[in-house]
Amino acid sequence: MKALILQFLRSLVRSFQDLLPIVLVIAFFQLVVLKQAVPQLGQMLAGGLMVLIGLSLFVQGLQMALFPLGENMAYSFVKKGNLWLLLLFAFTLGFGTTVAEPALIAIADEAATIAANGGMIEDAEQARSSYATGLRLVVALAVGFALLVGVIRILKGWPVQYLIIGGYIGVVIMTGFAPQEIIGIAYDSGGVTTSTVTVPLVAALGIGLASSIQGRDPLIDGFGLIAFASLTPMIFVMAYGMFF
Amino acid sequence: MEAIIHFGGTILGLLKDVLPIAVILLGFQILILKRPIHNPARVFVGLLFVLFGLALFLEGLELALFPLGRLMAQQLTSPSFVVGEGVETIVAFAWSDYFWVYVFAAAIGFATTVAEPALIAVALKANQVSGGTITVNGLRFAVAVGVAAGVALGTFRIVTGTPLHWYIISGYVIVIIQTTVAPKAIIPLAYDSGGVTTSTVTVPLVAALGLGLAETIPGRSPLIDGFGLIAFASLFPMITVMAYAQISEWRTRRVRKSNSKPEEE
Numbered sequence: 470m471k472a473l474i475l476q477f478l479r480s481l482v483r484s485f486q487d488l489l490p491i492v493l494v495i496a497f498f499q500l501v502v503l504k505q506a507v508p509q510l511g512q513m514l515a516g517g518l519m520v521l522i523g524l525s526l527f528v529q530g531l532q533m534a535l536f537p538l539g540e541n542m543a544y545s546f547v548k549k550g551n552l553w554l555l556l557l558f559a560f561t562l563g564f565g566t567t568v569a570e571p572a573l574i575a576i577a578d579e580a581a582t583i584a585a586n587g588g589m590i591e592d593a594e595q596a597r598s599s600y601a602t603g604l605r606l607v608v609a610l611a612v613g614f615a616l617l618v619g620v621i622r623i624l625k626g627w628p629v630q631y632l633i634i635g636g637y638i639g640v641v642i643m644t645g646f647a648p649q650e651i652i653g654i655a656y657d658s659g660g661v662t663t664s665t666v667t668v669p670l671v672a673a674l675g676i677g678l679a680s681s682i683q684g685r686d687p688l689i690d691g692f693g694l695i696a697f698a699s700l701t702p703m704i705f706v707m708a709y710g711m712f713f
Numbered sequence: 714m715e716a717i718i719h720f721g722g723t724i725l726g727l728l729k730d731v732l733p734i735a736v737i738l739l740g741f742q743i744l745i746l747k748r749p750i751h752n753p754a755r756v757f758v759g760l761l762f763v764l765f766g767l768a769l770f771l772e773g774l775e776l777a778l779f780p781l782g783r784l785m786a787q788q789l790t791s792p793s794f795v796v797g798e799g800v801e802t803i804v805a806f807a808w809s810d811y812f813w814v815y816v817f818a819a820a821i822g823f824a825t826t827v828a829e830p831a832l833i834a835v836a837l838k839a840n841q842v843s844g845g846t847i848t849v850n851g852l853r854f855a856v857a858v859g860v861a862a863g864v865a866l867g868t869f870r871i872v873t874g875t876p877l878h879w880y881i882i883s884g885y886v887i888v889i890i891q892t893t894v895a896p897k898a899i900i901p902l903a904y905d906s907g908g909v910t911t912s913t914v915t916v917p918l919v920a921a922l923g924l925g926l927a928e929t930i931p932g933r934s935p936l937i938d939g940f941g942l943i944a945f946a947s948l949f950p951m952i953t954v955m956a957y958a959q960i961s962e963w964r965t966r967r968v969r970k971s972n973s974k975p976e977e978e
Contacts, residue, residue, distance in 0.1 A: 487833070490824035491778060497820075498785055502813055503794075508781070516777025519769045526766025527830050531837070534759025537751070538738060545746045558741050565733040571726060629901045630892045637885055644878065656944050663908050665767060666731055669834035672905075676842055687842040688898050695835075696904035699947065 477529060484524040492517070527665075535669045543677025552624075559620040562674075563698065564613035566667045573608055573658070577601040580654040604709060608658050611705035615697035616671070622693065623678050626685055629693040636700045643707045651710030658706050659699040671695060724768045731764055770830065774914065782821065783921040789814050790925035806930075811872050815865045818922055822864035822946065825915040826857040832909045839902055847902070855957035856906045856950040863949030864919055867942040871926045871933060877941045884948040891955040899958035906954050907947040919946060 499507055507513060546555040567573060581601040585592040590600050622632060644652055663671075671694045679691035742750055750756055788794055794813075826832060836849040870880055892900055923942040927933040 487828045490827050491821075494817075494820040494824045495778065495781055495785065498789070498813075498817055499781070502817075503785065503788055513777045513781070516773040516775075519773030519776065520778070521773075523766045523769030523771070523773055524828070524830060526762045527770060528766075528833060528837075530759045530762030530764075530766055531834050532759070534756045534763060535834075536838070538756060541751055542738065542742065542746075545742075545748055549746060554741075554745055558737075558745075561737050561741075562734075565737045569729055569733050571730065628897075629904060633904050634889055634892065641882060641885070659908075659947070663831070664730060665831045666734060666763065668831040668909055669838075670734065672835055672838050676838055680842075686898070688839070689901060691842060692835075692839070692901035692905045694905070695908040696901070699908035 480525040536673045539670045539673025540677035544681050547681040559616040560613040563616035564609045567612040568609035577604040607705050607709045608702045611701040612698050615701040619694040619697040623690050640703050647707040647710050655703045655706035658702045782918040786922040786925045808872050818868040819861040819865040823857045823861035826860040855954045859950030859953030860946045863945035867945035888951050895955040896958045896962050903951050903954035906950045
């Protein structure tokens with residue numbers, strides 16, 4: 470218990486250092502450039518304290534739960550030696566964490582409104598909501614597919630750059646053909662898929678896999694899953710825009 | 714009282730975020746792998762820490778930093794600040810009028826990236842896996858410099874109104890060239906750092922800046938120009954992280970050279 474508290478205090482200090490740049494930037498612009506007083510100083514301090522404690526707790530929890538969970542799952546799958554189960558797990562993890570992502574729901578609704586205004590779909594409640602649901606499913610499929618391919622890549626030891634660069638060339642080509650309105654949404658959906666809870670888990674999974682398979686380097690083969698997960702939604706969403 | 718209800722809402726929202734993950738993990742662990750979770754109490758407490766920590770973090774940001782950051786983005790882009798006192802709408806301007814916007818974009822991009830929780834997680838892992846050759850702060854610094862450069866260039870693009878895809882395509886060309894010359898071990902990590910930058914802290918502030926610019930400059934559309942900043946913020950970290958590895962490789966090679974020289978003589 471005492472060790473835990475000591476550790477927490479240490480991570481509190483570290484979080485303070487992490488947040489200092491934001492405070493300095495905001496203070497500099499407020500006082501020197503805009504020449505205004507800081508409003509509601511009390512609320513600012515309370516908020517700052519919450520951010521500080523929150524970040525420390527999060528980092529602590531990462532190391533206690535998310536990292537070991539992801540790595541242990543990877544070890545167990547390798548030990549069990551069933552490839553299909555591992556692939557099923559990778560796909561489910563990608564699909565399941567994305568389909569309920571609040572940021573994605575917001576973007577999908579916005580996209581439906583844009584599509585309705587642009588005359589791509591009928592401007593009715595039902596058409597909009599089915600368009601938004603379709604988009605969410607497509608992005609979730611894309612992320613599931615990304616983790617699936619990413620796991621196969623780790624198992625085979627393929628170099629990440631060929632797949633990623635090939636994917637980006639695909640994005641560039643599709644940008645030329647996809648309807649103008651969907652491009653912005655497609656690019657944006659690549660960024661929203663990797664939430665703060667998913668990233669550590671996926672990173673731990675990749676590294677766990679790479680370090681429990683012989684001949685794989687955790688640094689070279691373990692990373693790259695997140696890059697896949699931010700690439701495939703762009704391709705899938707543009708394809709969705711082209712065909713629907 | 715209102716604050717407590719709001720905080721409860723945030724927790725509930727996060728619970729929705731975490732619940733599918735927990736169900737998938739537990740389902741596979743118990744039903745398919747048929748293995749008990751190692752040290753379940755510790756894992757449970759850790760998950761609670763993650764949940765409450767993230768909720769506190771987001772709530773605190775919403776309380777303190779975001780409103781002020783958004784307000785500043787608005788003020789810095791407002792015509793009366795850019796052109797002069799009392800000016801209501803911008804008619805003529807030079808790109809250099811927006812000097813403080815570029816500086817703010819770079820500074821806020823850098824500062825928010827340093828505090829990004831997902832990036833901290835990836836940096837911790839990279840440090841552990843590389844056996845300490847990649848330092849936690851070194852990686853975060855490299856990514857933060859990339860976001861700063863990206864967001865600053867992105868605001869410049871909005872001000873000048875040049876087409877987004879030229880920037881993005883030339884960025885990817887640079888990434889491809891760097892991939893062929895950078896140390897092999899850094900490449901997957903560099904690609905990953907493009908994806909982690911655009912989460913909880915950076916996006917709200919950067920989006921506010923883009924929106925403020927697009928709304929006040931004549932001929933810009935908030936819809937098209939507002940979002941482009943995020944694309945910049947996820948492209949440039951790839952370049953700077955690979956550059957970081959190239960520079961540190963070059964430095965160790967130089968040190969090694971100067972160390973081995975006396976022996977040759």
